[in-house]
Amino acid sequence: MAPANSTGSAHSIRPVAVDDVDTWHLEADVVVAGYGIAGVSAAIEAARVGADVLVLERTSGWGGAAALAGGFIYLGGGTPLQKALGFEDTPENMKTFMMAALGPGADEEKITDYCNGSVEHYNWLVDNGVPFKESFYGQPGWETPFDDGLMYSGGENAAPFNAIAAQAPRGHVPQMSDKRTGEKGGGFMLMKPLVETAEKLGVRAEHDMRVQRLVVDGDRVVGIIAKRYGKEVAVRARTGVVLAMGSFAYNESMVESYAPRLIGRPGAAIEEHDGTAIRMAQALGADLAHMDASEVAFFGDPQLMVRGILVNGRGQRYVNEDTYPGRIGQETLLRNNNEAYLIIDEAAYDEGAGADSSTPFFRFRPKWVAETAAELESEMGLPEGTLQSTVEVYNRHAERGEDPVFGKKPEWVKPIGSPIAALDLRGFTAGFTLGGLRTSIQSEVLHVSGEPIPGLFAAGRCTAGVCAGGYASGTSLGDGSFYGRRAGISAAKG
Structure with missing residues (x-):
């Protein structure tokens, strides 16, 4: 019996030989494990090239x-959305930003491929019923609080990237009113029309299926062993999984091994993200990449952060506060011991608190308030002179509307006055993993030898996609849908 993993199950992940399968309970040309963005995109494209497609989903929907x-x-x-809203962009410019922001170690071949195919992928989404409103949201924020279709989502308009590549917003958001992120966000309006498209194409789905093992015929993957309500189900894939x-x-256990900074602070939307796909493929000798990489959410409201300065446990600034909040999260957790304080004066706090925001629940009250930086520093228990010098240097340059230390945009650079306050944001992070199976641009799962594993394809967050070290909001859904499509086509061809 295999040792129990962190989810409490004790099943083996070792492959099953085809000769040991007595009965195939279900079969299709292409069997897709997972009905999220990568899975539905794979299912659509496999069906469009004539394959009989079956999706196995662990949950009930x-x-x-x-x-x-x-x-x-x-x-x-x-x-077309960028152009309609007056923004110029090219695949080459997009690649320059992505290589700078998503590294170190970003996959240049995959990013080049993704950028070159990006316009076609947008059109594919629209053709499959995904709606985008011709409206740009230009305020700081994790997301737009409205139904706008375009937004900066990776720090493209902030230092250091605004000096590396021409600025262009690339966060495309499906139009949806009354969004409730975490319950029914813009992602729902991405998934709904795609699932409806898949169903019209004849894609079948079986729910409450816990995929556990791969079935192999020699070195070729030919099926899946799953469990439903405690009973084993063998599913044959005639051309690909x-x-x-x-x-x-x-x-x-995987987080402890590969991404220990995330121990105790998982930030994926659903707990079914338990690494099973990665471990099943590893059992066949699949290669991995960027397993230590993670995106980090920072529980601070951007409308407040841009109006103050973020300091670490030494009273020093460590990031430009107007950049992508996920980059702030990475800098906080991965490089500053998860210690953060937002230093802000009363006028700036009131202004930020009154602005529109998609995350008003991240607007916390100050923990310390004082008349001077010296008093605030003392109340916070920071080493004498540290916060004072940070505020003094910031204010000296802010008088001229400049931030030569981190390059915050002039519109957000104002001297910090009195009363001065500090929000305690220590430990306010959570994250999800970015690493996974190494795949080709055709979404083939690669063996440690570098060769494709016959019959096995993958896409989405179980793979190492376009992100390596850095992240931009939208790269998970973008990469997952883009390479999900490739996976479906490749699996249909066998």
């Missing part, structure tokens, strides 16, 4: 993490 997400899809290179089962954010 479609959607996965995608349906609960804010809905950003990272697209650019001159999409697509793994689209999400990250390993909720597998405690």
Whole structure:
């Protein structure tokens, strides 16, 4: 018996030889494991090229993490929405940003491919019923609080990236009113029309199926062993299997091994992200990439953060506060011991608190308030002179509307006055994993030898996609749908 994993199950992940399968309970040309964004995209494209497609979903309905997400899809290179709203972009410019922001170690071949195909992918989404409103939201925020279709979602308009590549917003958001992120976000309006498209194409779905093992005929994957209500179900795949089962954010042992900074703070939308797809493929010798990489959510409201300064446990600034909040989260957790304080004066706090926001629940009251930086520093228990010098240097340059230390945009650079306050944001982070199976641009799962594993394909957060070290909102849904499509086509061809 295999040792129990963190989810409490004790099943083996070792492959099953085809000769040991007595009965195939279900079969199709292409069997897709997971009905989130990667899975539905794979199912659509496999069906469109004539394959009989069966999706196995662990939960009782479609959607996965995608349906609960804010809905950003990272697209650019001159999409019709970008052009309609007056923004110029090219695949080359998009690639320059992505290589700078998503590294170190970003996969240049995959990013080049993704950027070159981005406009076509936008059109594919629209053709499949995904709605985008011709409206740009230009305020700081995790997401737009309205139904706008386009937004900066990766720090493209903030230092250092605004000096590396021409600025262009690439966070495309499906139009949806009355959004409730985490319940029914913009991601729901991405998934709904795609699932409806899949159903019209004849894609079948079986729910409450816990995929556990791969079936092999020699070195070729020919099926899946799943469990439903405690009973084993053997599913034959005549041409290919697509793994689209999400990250390993909720597998405690894998997080401890690969991404220990996330221990105790998983931030994936659904707990089914337990790494099973990765482990099943590993048992066949699959290669992995970027397993230590993670996106980090920071529980601070951007409308407040841009109006103050973020300091660490030494009273020092460590990031430009107007950048992508996920980058702030990474800098806080991964490089500053998860210690953060927002220093802000009363006028700036009141202004930020009155602005529109998609995350008003991240607007916390100050823990300390004082008349001077010296008094605030003392109340916070910071080393004498540290916060004072940070505020003094910031204010000196802010008098001229400049931030030469981190390059915050002039519109947000104002001297910090009195009364001065500090919000205690220590430990206010959670994250999800970005690493996973190494795949080709055709979404083939690669063996450690570098060769494709016959019959096995993958997409989405169980793979190492376009992100390596950095992240931009929309790269999960963008990469998952883009390479999900490739996986479906490849699996149909066998």
